[in-house]
Amino acid sequence: MGVVAALPYGLLTGGLLAASWGLLRAGSMTVVPLYDADAASDPAALSTVVAVSLAAFAVATLAFTVLRAVGRDSVVVVAGYGVAVLSVALTTAWRARAYE
Numbered sequence: 001m002g003v004v005a006a007l008p009y010g011l012l013t014g015g016l017l018a019a020s021w022g023l024l025r026a027g028s029m030t031v032v033p034l035y036d037a038d039a040a041s042d043p044a045a046l047s048t049v050v051a052v053s054l055a056a057f058a059v060a061t062l063a064f065t066v067l068r069a070v071g072r073d074s075v076v077v078v079a080g081y082g083v084a085v086l087s088v089a090l091t092t093a094w095r096a097r098a099y100e
Contacts (some may be wrong), residue, residue, distance in 0.1 A: 020054035
């Protein structure tokens with residue numbers, strides 16, 4: 001049952017890694033839908049910040065996926081995952097403001 005419950009998180013991890021890799025390969029935010037190219041002072045640096053953020057989300061989600069799959073998820077693990085995701089989101093927002 002744990003593997004079935006972890007499957008969506010595994011798919012999310014794959015999507016996050018693919019998006020991160022795509023941004024790193026593109027080297028610019030122009031591949032992102034709804035991106036305003038005139039809003040950023042350094043689109044290449046902004047794409048790197050977002051790509052690293054997506055990779056950090058993927059690593060946190062992968063760790064949660066593994067713990068979920070082996071049945072070791074508890075309130076502490078879920079709360080830790082939430083804190084990790086929130087920390088990455090806030091750090092990304094703080095770093096991205098430097099390029100907008």
